[in-house]
Amino acid sequence: MAMNQPKHAPTTQFSVQDHCLVVGGIPLTRLAQRVGSTPFYAYDRQLISARIRSLRQHLPAGLLLHYAMKANPMSAVVQHLAGLVDGIDVASAGEMKVALDAGVTPDNISFAGPGKSRQELACAIAAGIVINIESEYELETIAQLAGETGFHPRVAVRVNPDFELKSSGMKMGGGSKQFGIDAECVPAVLRRIAQLQLDLEGLHIFSGSQNLRVEAIQEAHEKTLQLGLQLASISPVPMRTINIGGGLGIPYFPGEKPLDLNTVGVNLKQLLAGISPSSPDVRFVIELGRYIVAEAGIYVCRVLEKKLSRGQIFLITNGGLHHHLAASGNFGQVIRKNYPVAIGNKMYIDETEIASVVGPLCTPLDLLADRMELSRAEPGDLIVIFQSGAYGLTASPTSFLGHPAPLEVLV
Numbered sequence: 001m002a003m004n005q006p007k008h009a010p011t012t013q014f015s016v017q018d019h020c021l022v023v024g025g026i027p028l029t030r031l032a033q034r035v036g037s038t039p040f041y042a043y044d045r046q047l048i049s050a051r052i053r054s055l056r057q058h059l060p061a062g063l064l065l066h067y068a069m070k071a072n073p074m075s076a077v078v079q080h081l082a083g084l085v086d087g088i089d090v091a092s093a094g095e096m097k098v099a100l101d102a103g104v105t106p107d108n109i110s111f112a113g114p115g116k117s118r119q120e121l122a123c124a125i126a127a128g129i130v131i132n133i134e135s136e137y138e139l140e141t142i143a144q145l146a147g148e149t150g151f152h153p154r155v156a157v158r159v160n161p162d163f164e165l166k167s168s169g170m171k172m173g174g175g176s177k178q179f180g181i182d183a184e185c186v187p188a189v190l191r192r193i194a195q196l197q198l199d200l201e202g203l204h205i206f207s208g209s210q211n212l213r214v215e216a217i218q219e220a221h222e223k224t225l226q227l228g229l230q231l232a233s234i235s236p237v238p239m240r241t242i243n244i245g246g247g248l249g250i251p252y253f254p255g256e257k258p259l260d261l262n263t264v265g266v267n268l269k270q271l272l273a274g275i276s277p278s279s280p281d282v283r284f285v286i287e288l289g290r291y292i293v294a295e296a297g298i299y300v301c302r303v304l305e306k307k308l309s310r311g312q313i314f315l316i317t318n319g320g321l322h323h324h325l326a327a328s329g330n331f332g333q334v335i336r337k338n339y340p341v342a343i344g345n346k347m348y349i350d351e352t353e354i355a356s357v358v359g360p361l362c363t364p365l366d367l368l369a370d371r372m373e374l375s376r377a378e379p380g381d382l383i384v385i386f387q388s389g390a391y392g393l394t395a396s397p398t399s400f401l402g403h404p405a406p407l408e409v410l411v
């Protein structure tokens with residue numbers, strides 16, 4: 001980090017040289033030439049590796065670390081992470097293919113998500129990966145397919161817990177949900193799995209996403225472990241793993257602070273130390289998407305035109321919500337807030353102005369920054385949106401208005 005970082009430049013893990021952002025050791029202006037066109041997404045492999053090292057350092061030693069690849073399914077990213085984590089969690093047969101192509105052992109791939117088609121289930125059974133069962137109906141379909149093929153499906157039960165993850169950006173457990181099997185119905189499902197002689201991997205309990213509050217995460221971990229161990233104790237078949245979900249958040253908006261990973265790790269160590277003697281054979285898994293990749297990625301687009309409308313400056317770019325829906329505020333946010341944005345080739349200059357960054361789509365929703373203080377920009381300059389390594393390109397409506405899709409590079 002440069003000493004003279006002005007307050008309008010966002011705090012990032014990327015370094016800056018001669019006012020230019022550096023990604024994977026390459027100045028952004030040169031990287032843009034190397035990529036050959038804008039807009040593009042760039043992910044920094046060193047930053048991803050550093051994040052994994054930090055997780056390994058802070059989390060309990062025996063805890064298995066999985067990457068939930070829907071956060072960023074770029075094959076090069078998955079390939080890179082395949083060598084660093086203990087498993088990959090996929091949410092479709094398409095993602096399963098990427099994980100298998102990356103060389104991940106089928107035992108270390110698990111497949112969650114409601115509405116798996118019969119064909120997807122058949123592919124997953126043939127591949128030999130772990131299928132997280134989301135309903136009784138899905139269980140019976142798997143049993144039928146096992147009978148037809150003679151393969152032995154490996155299954156885990158996704159549990160819809162009887163509690164919610166507090167302060168979570170997106171709740172995915174507790175109450176009535178399309179995800180998982182309600183906790184109170186799980187004992188019967190475990191008996192049915194035993195009766196069908198399916199290979200039981202264990203449980204999967206995922207309660208939510210994007211949480212920055214240590215106390216809420218700790219409470220969820222405590223309740224999740226309690227529920228998991230209680231269900232394991234009554235299971236007619238022993239369990240190998242209990243996946244306790246993830247939900248670790250990253251700071252996006254002004255006032256948000258990075259998660260205190262050290263405290264999360266210390267709490268988890270205490271919780272696991274307290275229970276391991278009674279269940280020595282069960283291993284625990286944490287599954288993270290956003291926390292692993294989000295801060296290692298940027299979205300880059302170019303200023304096409306600078307327009308003044310009744311005193312307000314608009315930087316009109318070739319990028320927009322069709323590539324980066326989340327930065328436009330339309331991917332689950334209740335109130336639109338600006339992602340951290342900067343002029344990537346004018347990082348730490350003193351002349352600033354209040355400008356809005358918009359895209360080329362004919363809708364006012366195509367807004368990437370709303371009246372932000374930015375370095376003074378001109379056509380040709382590179383706009384950078386930080387915290388874009390997760391839920392970026394593949395979470396965006398790329399066909400909307402028919403512009404070309406952006407490229408992605410792992411540097």
Ligand SMILES: *Cc1c(COP(=O)(O)O)cnc(C)c1O
Binds near residue numbers: 289
């Ligand atoms: C989406 C998802 C994740 C990843 O969530 P992040 O907030 O990106 O860490 C993990 N597990 C399951 C089951 C998911 O659906």
